Amino acid sequence: MKMRKKSQLPTKACAHCALPFTWRKKWERDWEHVKYCSERCRRAARPASDKDKA
Template sequence: MKMRKKSDLPTKVCAHCGLPFTWRKKWERDWDHVKFCSDRCRRAGKAAA
C-alpha cells in the first residue's frame, strides 16, 4: 500500500466526545466497528451506557 496523506484517510466522529478522528493502521481490520477515538473515550462511553 502506498503512503497516503492524512487528509485522504477516512474519518469518523467519536461516539463519546463528538470529535472527529482519522483511520489508524492498528484499526485496519476492525475499522467498521471502531466507535471511539481513544481508550479514555471507550471506557467513559461504556460506563455511561
Template sequence: MPKQRKKSELPSKICQVCGRPFVWRKKWAKDWETVKFCSQRCREAK
C-alpha cells in the same frame, strides 16, 4: 513499496462520546467498521 497517503486522504469518523473527528490508523485496519471511539478514555466513558 506501498503508496503513502496524505493524512487528509485517510477515512475519518466522529467519536460517539466526545464528538471529535478521528482518522484511520493502521492498527484499526482489520476492524475499522467496528471502531466507534477515538481513545481508550472515551471507550471507558461510554
C-alpha cells in the same frame, strides 16, 4: 494500503466526545467497528452498571 496524506485517510466522529478522528493502521482490520477515538472515551462511554460489576 499505499502511503497517503493524512487528509486523504477516512475519518469518523467519536461516539462519546463527537470529535473527528482519522483511520489508523492498527484499526485496519476492524475499522467498521471502531467507535471511539481513544481508550479514555471508550471507558467513559460504558454504562454505570458495567463499572459497578468490575
